[in-house]
Amino acid sequence: MGSAPPVLDSVILAAPLMLLALMGVVLMVAAAVFRPMPRLPFWGASCLTVATTLVLVALGSGKPATEAFSGMLRIDAYGNFFAAVVLVSGLFSLLISDSYMERIGVRVGEFYSLVLFALCGMLGMVYSNDLMMTFISLEVMSIAVYVLCAIKRSDDRAVESGFKYFILGAFSSAILLYGVAFVYGATGSTALPAIAHTLREGGGEAAGILALGGALLLVGFGFKVASVPFHMWAPDVYQGAPTAVTALMASGVKAASIAAFGRVVIGAMGDDASNWNGALWWMAAATMLVGNLAALAQNDLKRIFAYSGIAHAGYLMMALSSVAAGGAAENGAIGSLAFYMLAYVLMNAGAFAVLALMTTSEGDDATDIDRLAGLGRSHPFLAAGLSVCLISLAGLPPTMGFIGKFYLFSAAIGAGEVGLAFVGAIGAAAGVYYYLRPMVYMYMREGSPDMAVDGRARLALGLTSALLLIFGLMPSAILQWANASMASVLG
Amino acid sequence: MIESVLFYLFSLVAIVAGVSVITQRSPIASALSLVVCFFALAADYVMLDAHFVAVVQVLVYAGAIMVLFIFVIMLLNIRETEPAAMGQLTARSGGALLISGLLGVALIAVLDSVVHQTPAELPAEYGTIKAIGEALFNGTYLLPFEAVSLLLTVGMIGAVVLAKREL
Numbered sequence: 001m002g003s004a005p006p007v008l009d010s011v012i013l014a015a016p017l018m019l020l021a022l023m024g025v026v027l028m029v030a031a032a033v034f035r036p037m038p039r040l041p042f043w044g045a046s047c048l049t050v051a052t053t054l055v056l057v058a059l060g061s062g063k064p065a066t067e068a069f070s071g072m073l074r075i076d077a078y079g080n081f082f083a084a085v086v087l088v089s090g091l092f093s094l095l096i097s098d099s100y101m102e103r104i105g106v107r108v109g110e111f112y113s114l115v116l117f118a119l120c121g122m123l124g125m126v127y128s129n130d131l132m133m134t135f136i137s138l139e140v141m142s143i144a145v146y147v148l149c150a151i152k153r154s155d156d157r158a159v160e161s162g163f164k165y166f167i168l169g170a171f172s173s174a175i176l177l178y179g180v181a182f183v184y185g186a187t188g189s190t191a192l193p194a195i196a197h198t199l200r201e202g203g204g205e206a207a208g209i210l211a212l213g214g215a216l217l218l219v220g221f222g223f224k225v226a227s228v229p230f231h232m233w234a235p236d237v238y239q240g241a242p243t244a245v246t247a248l249m250a251s252g253v254k255a256a257s258i259a260a261f262g263r264v265v266i267g268a269m270g271d272d273a274s275n276w277n278g279a280l281w282w283m284a285a286a287t288m289l290v291g292n293l294a295a296l297a298q299n300d301l302k303r304i305f306a307y308s309g310i311a312h313a314g315y316l317m318m319a320l321s322s323v324a325a326g327g328a329a330e331n332g333a334i335g336s337l338a339f340y341m342l343a344y345v346l347m348n349a350g351a352f353a354v355l356a357l358m359t360t361s362e363g364d365d366a367t368d369i370d371r372l373a374g375l376g377r378s379h380p381f382l383a384a385g386l387s388v389c390l391i392s393l394a395g396l397p398p399t400m401g402f403i404g405k406f407y408l409f410s411a412a413i414g415a416g417e418v419g420l421a422f423v424g425a426i427g428a429a430a431g432v433y434y435y436l437r438p439m440v441y442m443y444m445r446e447g448s449p450d451m452a453v454d455g456r457a458r459l460a461l462g463l464t465s466a467l468l469l470i471f472g473l474m475p476s477a478i479l480q481w482a483n484a485s486m487a488s489v490l491g
Numbered sequence: 492m493i494e495s496v497l498f499y500l501f502s503l504v505a506i507v508a509g510v511s512v513i514t515q516r517s518p519i520a521s522a523l524s525l526v527v528c529f530f531a532l533a534a535d536y537v538m539l540d541a542h543f544v545a546v547v548q549v550l551v552y553a554g555a556i557m558v559l560f561i562f563v564i565m566l567l568n569i570r571e572t573e574p575a576a577m578g579q580l581t582a583r584s585g586g587a588l589l590i591s592g593l594l595g596v597a598l599i600a601v602l603d604s605v606v607h608q609t610p611a612e613l614p615a616e617y618g619t620i621k622a623i624g625e626a627l628f629n630g631t632y633l634l635p636f637e638a639v640s641l642l643l644t645v646g647m648i649g650a651v652v653l654a655k656r657e658l
Contacts, residue, residue: 007633014634021641028648069634110652117645124638136638140645147649162653 010068013060013075014127016053016083020120023049024113031109039107043098046112050094050119054087065488067129071191074129078338081485082126082259085342089251090119092349092460097244099454100356104242104363106152114151118144118248122256129267131180131190134260138176138224141256142169145249149241155364161240168223168233176220182213192268199269217264218279224257225313226306228286235298238306243365246302247352250309251345258316258341265324267489280321285420287314288427295434301355301367304434305348308393311427312344318424319408322415323486335482336407342478343392343404343468350389350464353457354382360450372438373447381458382451383442388465392472394435395428399472407479498538505531518564522557529553540613543623 011018027045031037057080065076073079094115101111117140124137146169150162184190186209187198199210219230226234238246269276291311298304319337360366376383392401405428412421441447471478508528515521529552536545616622627636 010634025644028644070631072631072634108652110648113648114645114652117641117648120641121645130635132635133638136635136642140638140642143642143645143649147645147652150653153653 007069010073013066013068014073016056016060016087017120017123017127019049019053019056020116020123024116024120027113027116028110031113034109037107037109039098039102042109042112043094046116047091047094049116050087050091053119053123054084054091057083057087068127071193072130072133073124073127075127077481077485077488078259078263079127081338081481082255082341083123085255085338085345086119086122086126086252086259088342089248089255089345089349090115090122092345092353092464093244093248093252095460096247096353096356096454096457099452099456100244100359101242103359103452104152104365105154106242108151111148111151114144114148115248118148119252122252125256125260128260128263129192131183131192131195131264134264135173135177135180138257138260139173141253142173142224145245145253148245148248149237151245152242155240157240158242159240161237164233164240165237172220172223172230175216175223179213179216179218179220182209182216184213186210186213192263195268214269214276215279218276218283221257221261221264222283225254225261225316226310227283227313227317228290228310229283231287231291231310231313234310235303235306238309239300239302239367243302243352243356243358243367246305247349247356250305250352251348254309254313254316255341255345258313258320258337262320262323262337263489265320269324277321277325280317280324281417281420284314284317284321285423287311287317288424289314292427292430292434296430298434299369301358301369301372301438302365304369304438305351305355308431308435309348311431314427315405315408315424316340316344318412318417318420321420322412322417325415325417335479335484335486336404336411338482338485339475339479340404340408342482343400343471346464346468346471347389347392347399347401350385350461350468351393353460353464354386354389356457357382357451357454359452369438369441370447371449372441373445373449375441375447375449375451376443378449379451382461385458385461385465386442387439388468389461390435390439392468394432396432397472398469400468400475401472403472403475403479494538498535501531501534501538504528505535519561522560522564525560526553526557529557540617540619543620546620 023045027042030042034041060075061077061080061084063075065074067074094112097111097115101107121137121139121141121144124140125134128134128137146162146166148162149165150159152158180190183195186207187195189195189198223230223233238250241249265276265280288311291307291309291314295304295307295311298307316337319340323337355365355367358365358367358371375386388399392399395401395405409421409424412418412424505528508524508531511524512521512528515524529548533545533548533553536542536548626632
């Protein structure tokens with residue numbers, strides 16, 4: 001037992017992950033013992049767990065970067081920021097899920113256990129400093145989310161969504177793992193610092209094998225963040241999955257994947273960035289264009305948000321590309337990626353809180369855009385909150401989305417990616433149309449929308465839209481935190 | 492000397508059993524041939540100083556996975572298949588022949604580049620259960636190892652949630 005103290009240190013450093021995993025197991029056992037599931041204790045316990053984890057992450061912030069578990073995890077400001085973003089997304093998804101799951105007739109205790117496991121996997125991805133750990137965490141997250149998609153087994157579309165996500169996700173995971181193997185073959189390590197070191201020393205032994213590994217990693221991560229041309233699954237899966245799960249997929253899964261992707265691109269492949277940037281450039285450009293243009297033709301709100309999520313993956317990859325291209329470190333906008341990620345999670349959480357209320361009396365999701373008609377008159381609070389989220393998604397002032405897009409594009413231009421910024425601006429201009437279309441329905445069409453009543457979803461909507469406005473008017477504190485977090489992964 | 496004789500003997504058993512897997516008519520006989528093949532491979536691993544892999548080979552492949560195979564075969568009640576007429580080159584058999592031929596060429600090329608090298612001297616504890624246990628529980632791979640158990644738990648919960656008739 002000579003090495004017990006260092007392991008204990010690591011366990012304390014990784015306390016957020018440990019807590020989530022532990023509570024996931026506790027809820028799993030509790031779900032088997034208490035049948036039928038008592039709703040309030042399960043929901044309360046999982047919310048409390050996520051909130052406590054958020055506090056633990058906050059307590060750990062501000063400390064110097066340390067490695068845990070022999071370098072498998074790196075607890076630094078970058079990890080803490082994205083962990084907080086992921087946990088915020090989890091908290092908002094949980095906030096809307098209790099009454100939503102009851103409305104669609106799914107009362108399964110394992111739901112909460114799986115959400116906690118998924119969040120644990122996301123935190124693992126965010127902190128991971130080793131490709132092996134990244135892969136295992138990504139699988140923990142993905143498998144939990146596959147099951148969550150299909151948790152309403154009586155609904156054919158939900159089962160189809162889970163199945164589709166599972167099959168394609170399993171393929172992409174295999175491709176990612178193949179990429180890890182090639183990178184290991186070329187550099188002799190799966191640890192990100194060791195890979196970076198080998199590349200700095202002269203690119204390892206076989207540049208071809210490294211490039212192949214890098215390309216496969218790009219495909220694997222590209223699938224997880226739903227970037228073109230690996231985005232085809234997103235609309236069907238988002239539409240078929242229960243709305244509370246879609247909320248988690250659209251925000252938490254995306255944030256964790258971008259964070260892990262960022263660590264690999266910036267942390268490990270940074271010195272090989274020229275090879276990466278060509279591919280990243282084209283993927284980001286295509287993603288921004290295809291996501292925004294395809295969303296124009298959609299009439300289902302969940303599909304609109306799926307394409308909007310694809311477009312936002314493009315913006316985030318543009319930020320990744322400009323940080324990886326270097327030069328961004330000087331212009332003070334390197335935090336744009338982290339800042340925009342937080343903004344994206346908040347605006348999605350608010351929008352999905354409204355979508356979760358659009359269930360029919362039979363317990364089905366009905367998120368056609370027509371059902372919003374007249375919402376402005378019948379439910380002024382919901383309409384106002386959703387409008388704030390939509391304005392923020394469109395990137396208009398005075399919201400956080402505007403500040404985020406502003407820094408995102410100035411970071412891209414500062415890094416010399418003017419062409420990419422131009423493509424992004426075209427996409428964003430198209431985006432304004434489909435984000436404002438629901439507002440036209442809410443305020444300018446007559447109708448009697450049928451919304452479920454749920455105080456907690458209203459609370460989620462109120463909180464997110466308030467935060468979007470506050471951070472839109474006073475972004476400096478968050479921006480500083482975001483800049484510090486990105487600096488910690490560069491340095 | 493005796494080791495290399497045993498090595499080639501077990502390799503021969505593995506090859507014969509492997510051929511038997513695809514030539515048997517009854518699925519059960521095929522599955523049992525595969526078990527023999529796995530055991531022979533496990534013996535080969537022991538000869539190669541990979542003790543842990545040998546044990547896992549028997550436990551996981553010959554044990555768990557084969558039991559699963561045989562269960563599926565018995566439950567699904569798969570009949571003996573009619574052997575396809577020999578000598579007819581259909582598109583499918585042609586494609587299979589082409590792919591396996593290409594793989595065979597690649598394999599021979601790789602083997603040819605390796606077989607002439609003298610093997611590197613192994614560290615004394617290489618591949619022993621102790622060395623692997625140290626790496627898994629006391630060294631670099633503690634966290635991934637534990638995370639994999641979490642992964643399996645999640646997979647199990649998922650299977651039960653999706654497949655159990657009444658929750």
